[in-house]
Amino acid sequence: EPEVTQTPSHQVTQMGQEVILRCVPISNHLYFYWYRQILGQKVEFLVSFYNNEISEKSEIFDDQFSVERPDGSNFTLKIRSTKLEDSAMYFCASSGTGGIVGNTGELFFGEGSRLTVL
Amino acid sequence: EDQVTQSPEALRLQEGESSSLNCSYTVSGLRGLFWYRQDPGKGPEFLFTLYSAGEEKEKERLKATLTKKESFLHITAPKPEDSATYLCAVQAGADSWGKLQFGAGTQVVVTP
Numbered sequence: 001e002p003e004v005t006q007t008p009s010h011q012v013t014q015m016g017q018e019v020i021l022r023c024v025p026i027s028n029h030l031y032f033y034w035y036r037q038i039l040g041q042k043v044e045f046l047v048s049f050y051n052n053e054i055s056e057k058s059e060i061f062d063d064q065f066s067v068e069r070p071d072g073s074n075f076t077l078k079i080r081s082t083k084l085e086d087s088a089m090y091f092c093a094s095s096g097t098g099g100i101v102g103n104t105g106e107l108f109f110g111e112g113s114r115l116t117v118l
Numbered sequence: 119e120d121q122v123t124q125s126p127e128a129l130r131l132q133e134g135e136s137s138s139l140n141c142s143y144t145v146s147g148l149r150g151l152f153w154y155r156q157d158p159g160k161g162p163e164f165l166f167t168l169y170s171a172g173e174e175k176e177k178e179r180l181k182a183t184l185t186k187k188e189s190f191l192h193i194t195a196p197k198p199e200d201s202a203t204y205l206c207a208v209q210a211g212a213d214s215w216g217k218l219q220f221g222a223g224t225q226v227v228v229t230p
Contacts, residue, residue, distance in 0.1 A: 004161075033216050043162065043205065043220040056214040091161045095216055107216060109154075109161030 002026045004110035006092050012116045013082055021077045021113045023092030032075045033093040033107065034067065036060070043091070049075065082117045089114050120145040120210050124221035131228045134195050139224045141206030142188040150209040151189050152218060153182050155202045162205055165191075196228045 005024045013019050025032050034046040048055040049067055066078045075094075079086055093107040125140045143151065150169050154162035166175040168184040175182045179200060181192040191204055203225045207218040 031216055035218075042222050043156075043207075043218075045217050045219070048214050048216050056217050058217075093161075093216070106164040106167065107162075107218070109163070111161050112159075 002108075004092055004094055004108050006090075006110035006113050008113055009111070010114045010116070012118065015084060015117055016081050019079045019082055019086075019115060021079075021090050021092075021115070023075045023077075023110060024073055025075055025092065025094030026096075026108055027073070029094035029096050029108070031055075031095045032067075032069070033095075034077045035091045035093060035109075036088040037091065037112075038088045046077075046090075079115075082115075084117050087115055087117045120208070120219055122206055122208055122219055122221040124204075124206050124224050126224060127222070128225045129227070131193070131196050131226065133197055133228055133230050136192070136194045136196070138193070139191040139204055139206075139226070140188060141191070141221055143206075143208050144187075145208050145210035145219070147211040148208060149211070149215075151184055152207045152209070153180075153189070153191055154205040154207065154220075156205055156223065157202050165204075193226070196226070198228045198230055201226055201228045 007022045032049045035043050037043045045058050047057040047061045064080045068076050089112040091109050091112045093109045095107050121144045123142050150167050152167050153165040156162045166182040171186045173184050179194045183190045203223040205223045206221040
């Protein structure tokens, strides 16, 4: 069964360092997303990406964050200068289509990358 | 402000003891309501999408229903493997597809 894969599973970094989280979405999907979940809190939307550009981003996704699809298979989230409050589980997700017709609204999530900022 | 509220926060069931989880929402123009299952340390796993009031979806021991203000996830004769956190999420108004607003979840524990 196709799945979304994420690396690394856990990353520990020092405050102020740059971090890149990597995702390989399901191969024939067109829409890509990053969500995050701070321990004990809700899953929060960060950004959606389609056709090589950001479709929508949340207030959380400030200038410290960026996304990129550097090739035909990878989708990355970069945090330029990490803060303590960036510690969270980051989930990548993908979906096949964006329209409501014929779309179950099913997002396929990866298992997450746990980021710990010290 | 759009809100998604789930209750109860936690639910402990005996195997075979049916129950319901609630998700109440206040959003501008609901486009879809979603149920996901999340196991500890894992990503959410899609269960159902509901688009309009009166709609129902079923999968094994789970059944999801939708009204204009809330959704229920009914668990019939649960088994220990149904233990998980169940998340409700909404897609609202003019938000782009895939931008979901999640509730805090209901943690379900089913004991043998």
